[in-house]
Amino acid sequence: MEVKPKSACEACPQFNADGLKKLGVNTTDFDFVVALAGNPNTGKSTVFNAMTGLRQHTGNWPGKTVTRAEGAFEYNGDKFKLLDLPGTYSLLSTSEDEEVARNFILFGKPSVTVIVVDASRLERNLNLVLQILEITSKAVLCLNLMDEAERNNLEIDTRTLARDLGIPVVPTSARYNRGIPELIQTISELANGKIVCKPHRIKNIPQNIEQALEKLSTEIEQVYPDIPNSRWIALRLLEGDRNIIETLKTGEFV
Amino acid sequence: MDTKKIDNIISLSNDLRWQIGDEFHDNLAEGIYADAAEIVKDSVHKKDEKGAIRIDAKIDKIITSKVWGFPLMFLILALVLWMTIVGANYPSAMLSGLLLDTVHPALKGFAATMGMPWWLDGFLINGVYLAVAWVIAVMLPPMAIFFPLFTLLEDFGYLPRVAFNLDHLFKLSGAHGKQALTMSMGFGCNAAGIVATRIIDSPRERLIAIITNNFSLCNGRWPTQILIATIFVGALVPATYSGILSLAAVIGVAVLGMVFMFLVSWGLSKTVLKGEVSTFNLELPPYRPPRFWKTIYTSLIDRTLIVLWRAIVFAAPAGAVIWLISNIYFGDSSVAAWLIDSLDGFGFLLGLNGVILVAYIVAIPANEIVIPTILMLTVLVTGISGGAGAGVMFELDSVTATGDILRAGGWTLLTAVNLMLFSLLHNPCSTTIYTIYKETKSVKWTVVASILPVIIGFVVTFLVAQIWRLSA
Numbered sequence: 180m181e182v183k184p185k186s187a188c189e190a191c192p193q194f195n196a197d198g199l200k201k202l203g204v205n206t207t208d209f210d211f212v213v214a215l216a217g218n219p220n221t222g223k224s225t226v227f228n229a230m231t232g233l234r235q236h237t238g239n240w241p242g243k244t245v246t247r248a249e250g251a252f253e254y255n256g257d258k259f260k261l262l263d264l265p266g267t268y269s270l271l272s273t274s275e276d277e278e279v280a281r282n283f284i285l286f287g288k289p290s291v292t293v294i295v296v297d298a299s300r301l302e303r304n305l306n307l308v309l310q311i312l313e314i315t316s317k318a319v320l321c322l323n324l325m326d327e328a329e330r331n332n333l334e335i336d337t338r339t340l341a342r343d344l345g346i347p348v349v350p351t352s353a354r355y356n357r358g359i360p361e362l363i364q365t366i367s368e369l370a371n372g373k374i375v376c377k378p379h380r381i382k383n384i385p386q387n388i389e390q391a392l393e394k395l396s397t398e399i400e401q402v403y404p405d406i407p408n409s410r411w412i413a414l415r416l417l418e419g420d421r422n423i424i425e426t427l428k429t430g431e432f433v
Numbered sequence: 434m435d436t437k438k439i440d441n442i443i444s445l446s447n448d449l450r451w452q453i454g455d456e457f458h459d460n461l462a463e464g465i466y467a468d469a470a471e472i473v474k475d476s477v478h479k480k481d482e483k484g485a486i487r488i489d490a491k492i493d494k495i496i497t498s499k500v501w502g503f504p505l506m507f508l509i510l511a512l513v514l515w516m517t518i519v520g521a522n523y524p525s526a527m528l529s530g531l532l533l534d535t536v537h538p539a540l541k542g543f544a545a546t547m548g549m550p551w552w553l554d555g556f557l558i559n560g561v562y563l564a565v566a567w568v569i570a571v572m573l574p575p576m577a578i579f580f581p582l583f584t585l586l587e588d589f590g591y592l593p594r595v596a597f598n599l600d601h602l603f604k605l606s607g608a609h610g611k612q613a614l615t616m617s618m619g620f621g622c623n624a625a626g627i628v629a630t631r632i633i634d635s636p637r638e639r640l641i642a643i644i645t646n647n648f649s650l651c652n653g654r655w656p657t658q659i660l661i662a663t664i665f666v667g668a669l670v671p672a673t674y675s676g677i678l679s680l681a682a683v684i685g686v687a688v689l690g691m692v693f694m695f696l697v698s699w700g701l702s703k704t705v706l707k708g709e710v711s712t713f714n715l716e717l718p719p720y721r722p723p724r725f726w727k728t729i730y731t732s733l734i735d736r737t738l739i740v741l742w743r744a745i746v747f748a749a750p751a752g753a754v755i756w757l758i759s760n761i762y763f764g765d766s767s768v769a770a771w772l773i774d775s776l777d778g779f780g781f782l783l784g785l786n787g788v789i790l791v792a793y794i795v796a797i798p799a800n801e802i803v804i805p806t807i808l809m810l811t812v813l814v815t816g817i818s819g820g821a822g823a824g825v826m827f828e829l830d831s832v833t834a835t836g837d838i839l840r841a842g843g844w845t846l847l848t849a850v851n852l853m854l855f856s857l858l859h860n861p862c863s864t865t866i867y868t869i870y871k872e873t874k875s876v877k878w879t880v881v882a883s884i885l886p887v888i889i890g891f892v893v894t895f896l897v898a899q900i901w902r903l904s905a
Contacts, residue, residue, distance in 0.1 A: 219716065220716060220718045234731050234734070234735055236735065237588075238584075238587040238588060238592070240587065240590065240592045240593045240614065240718060241593070241715065241716050241718065242611070242614065242629075242632035245628060245629060245631035245632060246628075246631075271458070271461070271462075299719070301473055301476075301477055302469050302470060302473040302477075303469075305468075305469035305472060305473065306462075306465055306466065306469055308469075309465050309468055309469060310465065327719060327721070331479075332479060332480040333477060333478070333479055333480070334477070334478040334479075334480060335476060335477050335478075336475070336476040336477075336478070337476075339475050339476040340472065340475075340476040343472045343475060343476065344472065354724060379468070379472075381464055381465055381468050382464075382468055383463070383464035383465070383467040383468050384461060384464045385460045385461075385464060387452070387453050388453055388457060388460060388461060388464075391449040391452065391453050394445070394449065395442065395445060395446055395449065398438075398441070398442045398445060399442060401438065402438050402439060402442070413446070414461075416442070416443070416446035417446055417449060417450055417453070417457060418457075418458065419446075419447075419450060424443060427439055427442070427443070428436075428439055
């Protein structure tokens with residue numbers, strides 16, 4: 180893996196540097212909503228800052244971001260609203276601090292979900308990635324902290340990874356602005372339907388669970404045809420989550 | 434909406450849950466991890482075994498060790514404070530020279546040539562301007578050093594290690610281990626620390642963290658501690674050692690705050706906020722070499738200037754209030770003199786005095802202006818020369834001159850010690866109180882969090898004063 184120097188990339192005709200405008204907090208009249216999701220302390224806020232030109236506080240500890248920050252950028256005439264979500268380990272957990280992120284990923288219907296992962300801890304981070312891929316087909320993997328992975332002597336075959344996950348993979352080192360132009364380009368292509376994903380679906384789900392999910396989600400879809408992820412609601416129901424039972428009754432999902 | 438269908442779905446889910454059994458969650462998680470392992474096997478290769486992870490583990494072994502963990506923590510705290518205290522002196526003197534000795538007379542002269550009436554000139558220039566100038570001169574330099582140093586530590590990855598070291602103590606006191614993180618944020622600003630408590634899941638432990646965050650000595654209170662310790666505690670020993678002794682006194686107060694945080698957390702978790710301590714995972718992030726200049730720049734712009742701006746916004750009206758209460762008369766004494774007089778008896782019981790108590794009432798919006806208010810009111814009461822007149826906030830160039838005024842106002846070592854204690858143990862500033870309300874959405878807990886520290890402050894200063902006087 181190699182990270183292209185910023186100048187070379189921005190000079191490349193593929194990336195239209197003139198087409199990029201960092202809009203800061205000006206989030207009016209956007210065309211697409213992009214959510215930044217990922218495990219805690221993978222550098223979401225740093226990616227967010229690099230893309231919007233904002234200075235959202237960052238820190239080297241899990242849980243630094245507790246509120247949802249919003250920013251915007253414009254690329255080739257499209258305005259993107261970017262949401263920096265607090266870190267979350269799993270969509271299956273019920274912890275309160277992860278609720279903001281969980282709800283938005285599940286019900287906020289973002290145009291594109293950027294999943295930021297720590298390249299040195301890919302296996303652990305994939306837990307969340309695979310969960311998110313169950314519920315959306317417009318996602319890009321931002322393989323962040325590549326500089327650290329290199330120092331740890333890790334070699335990551337991004338093409339194989341992209342093929343296995345079925346979504347584009349962009350290696351970045353957001354702290355040094357490396358890979359950010361490629362990420363923006365990829366987000367834009369995803370939003371405009373130029374890239375179509377075939378996201379990985381979890382293969383190792385035990386048969387009996389799979390069947391139960393299938394049954395339940397079919398029922399749910401009959402009552403709520405517009406819901407983006409009935410499978411996940413089915414999962415929560417199987418776990419006996421009281422909140423989801425309540426939301427199901429009221430129909431207020433966000 | 435079709436209620437019957439939804440009821441059907443819910444009962445179906447209950448039936449299915451019975452069928453698939455208890456291990457459902459584990460089976461699912463295992464399934465996901467199995468997929469993840471397969472994917473990683475194909476795409477990630479490790480070139481050799483050596484790498485940064487090993488160095489991280491070595492550093493962790495030392496700074497989270499049972500022997501070295503605590504001493505290193507205090508050493509780092511001492512180093513940060515020492516750099517703040519020593520480093521702030523010079524720019525502070527420069528700023529006060531500029532704002533108070535050059536700009537202030539110029540403004541007065543300008544007002545005089547314009548023919549401004551004395552009360553307007555007093556209100557605006559002696560009241561509002563001087564309060565703002567003091568806050569900038571005294572607050573800006575230490576903040577511009579403290580915040581970047583703190584941010585560098587944060588970026589390096591030290592904070593979660595502090596949490597790791599303190600976890601046992603928090604657990605003993607019935608609180609959440611992540612409270613160590615919110616406590617550390619509180620050393621910068623309590624309002625920020627209270628927002629940070631969102632990382633604590635359990636509502637019970639989060640409330641404990643919110644109520645006790647005020648025991649983290651915040652940035653508005655560091656300068657008070659440093660100044661008073663330098664004047665009264667440092668003077669106890671020969672000049673060579675006075676710096677070290679005052680530093681030790683300030684660290685002592687900060688550590689005492691942590692002790693109170695543990696005690697009050699323990700008290701709350703044994704009484705009104707009973708419950709089990711929840712377990713949690715905290716990842717120790719890899720050490721990341723901070724991007725030095727970027728960190729300095731952003732913490733200056735984002736933290737320092739924002740906190741400073743807040744201080745100025747609150748100091749300006751406070752300056753006006755001080756000028757007003759000193760210049761509005763009831764009979765033959767000003768409102769300020771009357772207030773000080775009526776609070777003097779109570780102040781004496783606490784080993785403080787009326788001036789200090791009035792200053793703390795005026796300074797509810799911002800802790801930063803306690804010392805200038807005290808100085809100004811002391812001059813007013815003692816009638817000694819040195820100040821610029823009734824209700825005029827000022828700073829003296831030298832620490833010695835400040836000490837002389839305070840001693841003339843009847844201050845002793847006891848007053849100084851109790852002021853330092855009271856500065857640690859009193860109600861949170863108004864911004865923090867408002868933040869507590871926003872986060873808890875409860876008037877009851879906001880009141881508890883605001884009143885509890887000040888009651889503790891009264892009790893502690895009272896006891897210290899009585900014991901001191903008995904043994905003296």
